[in-house]
Amino acid sequence: MTTYRQTFAKLKHAALIPFFVIGDPDYDTSLEIIKAAIDAGADVLELGIPFSDPIADGPTIQKADIRALAASMTTAKALRFIKAVTDYKPLPVGLLVYYNIVYRYGPQKFFNDFKAAGGSSVLVADLSIDDEAEITPLAEAAGLETVFMVTPNTEAERAERIARKSTGFIYTVSTLGVTGERQSLSETVKPLIKRLKGMTDTPVCVGFGISTPQHAKEIAAAGADGIIIGSRLVKIIEQNLGDKPKLLRELQAFLTEARSALSLDV
Amino acid sequence: MKHKGRFGSFGGFYVPEVLIPALEEIEAAFDTYVADPQFLADLNDLYSNYAGRPTPLYFARRFSAQVGFKVYVKREDLLHGGAHKVNNTLGQGLLAKYMGKTKLIAETGAGQHGLATAMIGALFGMETKIFMGATDVARQNVNVHKMKLCGAEVVPVSGGTGTLKDAINDALRYWISHVQDTFYLFGTAGGPHPYPSIVRHFQTPIGREARRQCLDALGRLPDLVCACVGGGSNAIGIFSGFIDDRDVRLVGVEGAGRGLDTHEHCATLAKGSVGVLHGAQTYVLQDENGQIHETECISAGLDYPGVGPEHAWLKDSGRAQYVTADDESVLDVFHLFTRTEGIIPALESSHALAWLASQKGKLPPETIAVVNLSGRGDKDVSIVEDRMQARRGAND
Numbered sequence: 001m002t003t004y005r006q007t008f009a010k011l012k013h014a015a016l017i018p019f020f021v022i023g024d025p026d027y028d029t030s031l032e033i034i035k036a037a038i039d040a041g042a043d044v045l046e047l048g049i050p051f052s053d054p055i056a057d058g059p060t061i062q063k064a065d066i067r068a069l070a071a072s073m074t075t076a077k078a079l080r081f082i083k084a085v086t087d088y089k090p091l092p093v094g095l096l097v098y099y100n101i102v103y104r105y106g107p108q109k110f111f112n113d114f115k116a117a118g119g120s121s122v123l124v125a126d127l128s129i130d131d132e133a134e135i136t137p138l139a140e141a142a143g144l145e146t147v148f149m150v151t152p153n154t155e156a157e158r159a160e161r162i163a164r165k166s167t168g169f170i171y172t173v174s175t176l177g178v179t180g181e182r183q184s185l186s187e188t189v190k191p192l193i194k195r196l197k198g199m200t201d202t203p204v205c206v207g208f209g210i211s212t213p214q215h216a217k218e219i220a221a222a223g224a225d226g227i228i229i230g231s232r233l234v235k236i237i238e239q240n241l242g243d244k245p246k247l248l249r250e251l252q253a254f255l256t257e258a259r260s261a262l263s264l265d266v
Numbered sequence: 267m268k269h270k271g272r273f274g275s276f277g278g279f280y281v282p283e284v285l286i287p288a289l290e291e292i293e294a295a296f297d298t299y300v301a302d303p304q305f306l307a308d309l310n311d312l313y314s315n316y317a318g319r320p321t322p323l324y325f326a327r328r329f330s331a332q333v334g335f336k337v338y339v340k341r342e343d344l345l346h347g348g349a350h351k352v353n354n355t356l357g358q359g360l361l362a363k364y365m366g367k368t369k370l371i372a373e374t375g376a377g378q379h380g381l382a383t384a385m386i387g388a389l390f391g392m393e394t395k396i397f398m399g400a401t402d403v404a405r406q407n408v409n410v411h412k413m414k415l416c417g418a419e420v421v422p423v424s425g426g427t428g429t430l431k432d433a434i435n436d437a438l439r440y441w442i443s444h445v446q447d448t449f450y451l452f453g454t455a456g457g458p459h460p461y462p463s464i465v466r467h468f469q470t471p472i473g474r475e476a477r478r479q480c481l482d483a484l485g486r487l488p489d490l491v492c493a494c495v496g497g498g499s500n501a502i503g504i505f506s507g508f509i510d511d512r513d514v515r516l517v518g519v520e521g522a523g524r525g526l527d528t529h530e531h532c533a534t535l536a537k538g539s540v541g542v543l544h545g546a547q548t549y550v551l552q553d554e555n556g557q558i559h560e561t562e563c564i565s566a567g568l569d570y571p572g573v574g575p576e577h578a579w580l581k582d583s584g585r586a587q588y589v590t591a592d593d594e595s596v597l598d599v600f601h602l603f604t605r606t607e608g609i610i611p612a613l614e615s616s617h618a619l620a621w622l623a624s625q626k627g628k629l630p631p632e633t634i635a636v637v638n639l640s641g642r643g644d645k646d647v648s649i650v651e652d653r654m655q656a657r658r659g660a661n662d
């Protein structure tokens with residue numbers, strides 16, 4: 001398994017990182033969707049295990065969580081799903097989860113099983129750097145990389161601490177807000193990327209609100225190592241629930257366009 | 267963050283990074299102003315002259331005769347707004363004002379905290395938004411109107427079962443997006459640090475007064491102190507006065523809803539397991555995958571699958587005991603108490619009364635019990651009416 005750093009170093013452009021909720025809208029369709037995303041040029045995947053109370057997520061991902069849970073996704077099934085994904089193609093897979101999922105499963109067992117499924121890192125959305133000691137030693141013992149979040153209101157000294165604790169990459173939140181599509185990029189994101197790149201050599205991936213190939217291109221131009229696109233893709237699922245071929249077509253078309261926007265960048 | 271906000275291993279601040287600066291700012295302001303003479307003078311003035319503190323400790327003679335031991339009632343129902351919630355909203359609202367904040371948001375279940383926040387929004391001239399589950403908006407309509415009269419915007423939340431948990435989710439999401447100019451006025455002794463400590467602090471007058479009133483009136487401490495537990499603010503408020511009095515038994519009463527053997531209850535401490543919800547490590551009602559259960563209870567104010575972390579600690583350390591009362595016993599005691607005392611208790615507070623009534627014949631007659639009557643039941647009259655009609659229908 002290549003590390004994030006190796007993956008980013010090999011690429012001649014910023015990594016394209018689609019985000020999906022595992023099991024949205026059901027296990028089999030979700031797997032098809034993610035394979036299609038890989039075929040369309042995903043360099044890294046960011047996946048979420050659905051949670052009943054996702055406080056950092058806007059309506060689009062909330063609905064995806066509800067769909068996946070209604071189709072009876074569980075933690076054990078999600079781990080099996082990840083194994084199926086990495087069997088299809090061994091690319092780095094980061095997980096974005098809420099702490100209660102990990103806590104309930106048993107953190108050490110969770111990290112071990114996720115590693116065994118081919119996973120690379122676990123970002124716990126509601127566990128900040130102040131409590132990293134609760135999970136970092138366990139993640140390291142399992143052989144995982146670590147990822148923590150920086151937001152536009154994170155102070156410089158704290159951002160440095162987060163950079164030091166993140167062996168994989170810094171998950172950089174583009175805006176003060178929850179996940180969701182945005183018409184335009186926030187004004188805070190480019191200065192934030194520059195600030196982080198000037199401060200650390202830890203890779204910087206940017207997510208939340210990146211909704212068009214043009215957004216992706218601009219973020220890449222600002223120096224990001226990876227571009228995480230979530231709600232925009234999940235919306236394509238939501239809008240095409242009755243027509244799987246169209247869903248897959250639209251998804252691949254979007255990702256192909258995003259991919260070429262990133263490649264043109266160099 | 268300066269403090270860890272732990273009660274034993276419970277508590278903490280499990281929130282997305284974006285909220286950390288806001289929580290740090292509130293923690294620092296609380297640390298500063300809690301001992302500030304001007305802040306204290308302002309707060310005490312509001313407590314006395316706006317809210318109506320101190321509240322009486324009333325001997326419920328006829329109710330006592332029914333249950334067979336002595337029941338003293340801490341009359342938080344007499345406070346402005348009709349519940350203990352105003353103690354906390356005055357405290358946090360004043361804190362927000364001292365911090366220079368101009369916008370308030372809050373979640374609400376029964377509408378009591380929403381109303382108490384809307385009142386303070388009007389009092390301090392702050393723009394106020396209240397997040398309330400759609401189910402609760404329907405069942406607590408009178409409070410919705412009152413909030414609007416005070417100038418607050420009420421945002422109905424349709425996620426989940428449209429109850430308190432969902433209102434907190436959406437309030438947190440809104441806060442994440444408006445964290446720079448908005449103060450989240452949290453309603454119960456739960457959520458991320460520093461809220462459990464702040465809310466506790468502003469509810470301590472209940473216990474402090476009750477203890478002194480007991481000593482003044484009876485020359486001794488009560489044998490037991492009893493309160494309903496939703497998130498746990500009224501209970502921690504009254505318990506706090508007696509925690510160091512080891513001989514005083516502390517009893518928290520949760521909602522058993524339609525029965526503890528169903529999923530239709532909100533008895534988090536009785537039936538839950540340890541998890542992380544809304545920023546705190548505490549007991550939660552959840553399935554084996556850590557998905558949070560939806561709850562059910564006749565009283566909207568208790569209808570929540572989590573509980574304040576200090577109660578989790580008081581339970582595990584054995585200092586307090588947590589029991590339950592189901593919807594039917596709550597309805598019964600609601601009527602009994604109203605008929606014997608001429609006081610209409612909130613359905614939330616009726617849970618505490620129902621547990622006391624269940625102790626008839628079990629506690630010796632010389633027992634002195636203090637119960638926190640956390641709110642008045644005007645808001646619940648139509649719910650009770652509907653449920654009684656359903657009951658009569660079932661008996662036909």
Ligand SMILES: Cc1ncc(COP(=O)(O)O)c(C=O)c1O
Pocket residue numbers: 349350375376377378379453454455494495496497498499500501566567568612614615640641642
């Ligand atoms: C009258 C009354 N009592 C109790 C509660 C429950 O909250 P807590 O457990 O925080 O006191 C509420 C909540 O709305 C309430 O309105």
